Ligand SMILES: [Fe+2]
């Protein structure tokens with residue numbers, strides 16, 4: 151019988167994630183262990199397998215969010231917060247295809263056509279997703295183009311910057327880790343989460359195109375499955391880089407979301423109205439938007 155694959159990656163300081171193809175995963179603090187007696191002290195060099203690679207990737211996301219768990223805001227989702235989330239969704243998707251194609255060209259130059267082909271395919275699939283967010287904003291009566299032109303949520307800026315930088319690197323493999331992080335979190339959303347957002351919206355208005363498409367009901371679940379299979383097929387040094395970037399992106403994402411969640415509705419409405427230069431058209435609904443436990447944040 152073939153031996154089950156074990157993979158490991160040092161993601162931060164002395165913390166490594168170790169995962170077996172059979173499904174076990176654990177986090178290990180390597181401080182004080184000697185390289186000559188610890189098989190996980192040196193970087194992995196073997197082949198990957200989907201069963202272990204997915205646990206490294208998801209472990210990296212969990213670790214990133216755990217870093218701020220104690221300070222994680224738990225404010226109630228409201229319509230203004232959802233509008234901000236849609237603006238964030240626009241900004242994290244508007245340059246995705248262009249950035250991925252830039253990274254794909256670089257991998258062509260580097261003689262890695264399989265990575266280039268994967269990124270090209272991703273670029274095709276992500277094309278136009280920014281327009282879904284714009285349509286949702288318009289459905290809410292918001293001057294969508296003006297709003298996104300004048301406003302990038304503070305918590306979203308570092309994410310956009312990170313993706314731009316990753317795709318422009320000489321060896322831009324990290325962009326796969328960033329994309330995985332955003333898509334994996336989006337794919338956790340279920341029908342019930344979409345229904346809860348619908349309740350926030352004015353009667354008869356569907357402003358959940360982006361959310362639906364970036365949920366378990368849309369294309370994200372397939373994107374996630376394809377990315378896991380692709381990352382598992384990469385050489386060990388690439389898998390290490392992808393998992394490390396998944397962790398870094400999760401950290402940035404967790405801090406950014408937290409920053410936005412800490413704002414009051416009044417602060418959010420003031421920011422939005424400053425950006426559009428007039429009162430929010432859906433102000434009545436905004437004022438009457440009520441407490442829900444739904445997670446109203448769409449992702450890219
Ligand atoms: Fe997307």
Ligand SMILES: [Fe+2]
Pocket residue numbers: 276333369370373450
């Ligand atoms: Fe996607």
